[in-house]
Each structure stands twice: as structure tokens, then as C-alpha cells.
Amino acid sequence: KAGVTQTPRYLIKTRGQQVTLSCSPISGHRSVSWYQQTPGQGLQFLFEYFSETQRNKGNFPGRFSGRQFSNSRSEMNVSTLELGDSALYLCASSIDGTDTQYFGPGTRLTVL
Amino acid sequence: AQSVTQPDIHITVSEGASLELRCNYSYGATPYLFWYVQSPGQGLQLLLKYFSGDTLVQGIKGFEAEFKRSQSSFNLRKPSVHWSDAAEYFCAVGATIDMRFGAGTRLTVKP
Numbered sequence: 517k518a519g520v521t522q523t524p525r526y527l528i529k530t531r532g533q534q535v536t537l538s539c540s541p542i543s544g545h546r547s548v549s550w551y552q553q554t555p556g557q558g559l560q561f562l563f564e565y566f567s568e569t570q571r572n573k574g575n576f577p578g579r580f581s582g583r584q585f586s587n588s589r590s591e592m593n594v595s596t597l598e599l600g601d602s603a604l605y606l607c608a609s610s611i612d613g614t615d616t617q618y619f620g621p622g623t624r625l626t627v628l
Numbered sequence: 629a630q631s632v633t634q635p636d637i638h639i640t641v642s643e644g645a646s647l648e649l650r651c652n653y654s655y656g657a658t659p660y661l662f663w664y665v666q667s668p669g670q671g672l673q674l675l676l677k678y679f680s681g682d683t684l685v686q687g688i689k690g691f692e693a694e695f696k697r698s699q700s701s702f703n704l705r706k707p708s709v710h711w712s713d714a715a716e717y718f719c720a721v722g723a724t725i726d727m728r729f730g731a732g733t734r735l736t737v738k739p
Binding site for chain 2: 520522558559561572604606608613614615616617618619620621622624
């Protein structure tokens, strides 16, 4: 089975722009979670989607949003980018959210 | 509230030496526990997990971990470290929709 894929792998944006990141889960997995990883804050949970519904959300501003499609693929969007949004964004999938998560390689976002 | 503490930010061991990475957790119920490894610039790879049953869990790459409820610990061990084990290791607790990660322990392996 193919693993979790994330596109693009690298992104450079400027402050004020918006960005969309994509995640394709493992086949058969219906739960997709997003995390932000930074040297200072570590791994922080952004949100989790299951069957196109957001079930849980971390403590991030409304500029961070996401969605999930009927094929379980997920996108996250960050609007009005700030320098502090520079991070590695990781996507993880699991069968139903109560079991093991498998992570993608991440998208490295740099905001200039 | 659930939380995970990895007391060691950075550990250096010699190749061939044994390794133990510490993890302590706080969780209201029987926890789901995980260890992940991350190489620079990469995603997280699952090493092993504990859901229930035998408290000594075997994982990939020769790693094992022991769940000790009385100590709220889930320490990761390897009897003989290889240079390729140099990476960052994360302990995590909880289910997907409520998972918390420790701050990570960076492992350096000396030749």
C-alpha cells in the first residue's frame, strides 16, 4: 500500500499571502489529522477530519482551516500568512481516528 | 489533561552501546502509547505502539518499549545502537483525535 503523500514538499511564500497544502491518506483510511511542527513549539495538533467532518480542532487561529473530500483526501489552508507560520506541516492518516496514525513526509513552508 | 514528558532533550551514545529514552505521561484512562522516529526534514515513522496486553512491546529496527502503569512511563530501549539510529524520537499518548506528543529527544550516535 502506498503511504501518506503530501504535496507540495516545499513552499516559499511572503507575508499576507495564502497557501493550500494537500494530503492523500493511505487507501482505506478515513481519518486525516494535521500537525504543525516548529523548533520552538514542537508538534502541535491543528485539526482532524473524518468522513468530511472536522471532529477536533487544536488551538490555532481561524486563519488555519481545512477540509476533507469524499475520497478522504484533505487540504489545509492558511490565509494571511505570518512569519511565525513557517513550519513543517505534517499530515497523518488512520483508519478511523482511534487507531495508529501514519505520517506523511510533510510540507516545509517558509514565509518571508 | 493528558500530557507527555520526555525529560532528555539530547542524548549521545556510542555505536554499539545500549539506549534508553525516557517517556512519562499523564492520562486519565488506559493510554494508547506510541514511539515515533523522525529523520531530519522527514515525517514521523512509527516504531511501536501499546494499546493493551503484554507490557513489553517489540517494534521495528530492534526497538522495544515497556509500559509501566505504576510509574506512568513508556521508555524506549535498544540493546545496541547503530549509526543509522541517529534521529529525533517522539513519545505520544492518546487516540488520534486527542493525541499529544512529547517535545522529542534528539539522539546522536558517536562512532
